[in-house]
Amino acid sequence: MCLMDTYSHELLDARLGAMTQGELTLAAALAGCDQSLTVFDRAYFSAAFLLDWQERGQQRHWLMRAKDNLRHEVVARNAPGDYTISMPVSPRARRLHPKLPSHWQARLIEVQLGGRTRRFITSLTDAKRYPAQPLAQLYVQRWEIELGFREIKQSLQAGAFALRSKQPHLVRQELWGVLIAYTLLRRLMRQMAEHVKVAPLRIGFHATSIAIIDVLRFAPLESAASLPKRLALLFEHAHLFVIPARRTQRSYPRVVKRRPMKYPTKMPVSS
Known part of the structure; x- marks a missing residue:
């Protein structure tokens, strides 16, 4: 919840x-x-x-x-x-x-x-x-919130069907880790949006999360002083992650999709 x-x-x-x-x-x-x-x-x-x-x-x-x-x-x-x-x-x-x-x-x-x-x-x-x-x-x-859950499942977890953990306490630990990671990513994206003066949701999640994770992934291999420089460079390039504003006139009514037919329909034969 x-x-x-x-x-x-x-x-x-x-x-x-x-x-x-x-x-x-x-x-x-x-x-x-x-x-x-x-x-x-x-x-x-x-x-x-x-x-x-x-x-x-x-x-x-x-x-x-x-x-x-x-x-x-x-x-x-x-x-x-x-x-x-x-x-x-x-x-x-x-x-x-x-x-x-x-x-x-x-x-x-x-x-x-x-x-x-x-x-x-x-x-x-x-x-x-x-x-x-x-x-x-x-x-x-x-x-x-449904769009946020989609970002977590499809982008952050790469569409994985199930969690990696197999034990209850490890499942809870992994879920908390995912939620914390998502919140930290979104918080940094909000700061990037403020830097380029756009709404936070105008920062595309998928590409930006990859860029942020790459900065953090290689941080242990570099000196501590290099991390602020890499983050500053990320903010300088924040305009590259801006996506178009949402189209407010789009409509997606709830409908039931027609089930695909496995075999062609048999046509009546007339003599």
């Missing part, structure tokens, strides 16, 4: 657990950041989890897609498609967490995105300070 900065893909925190632990259990142990907005998937909709998340620090807010069967009552109408709602807490949740109230409040917004009506629920209840449309567009960043 990882918490990622969507602006730079740096990992802010991570938790590893056994198969007996669910995602909510691991997510509850993450150290959130103050003055932040965390984008969650709908699977994390839980009164106990979300209330604890926003109360564990200063201005720790959250945003997620609203479930289709969301049970709620409208408390106040802030604007068309923008409501303050009250939701009941399930009896089971109150048995597990006796301090939970019988109802809790959040903000429900309905906006048009891509020609479809989308519903989002958030702890940012100030409708004047946080308009609905820009707030809903932030949910797109929910997929940045």
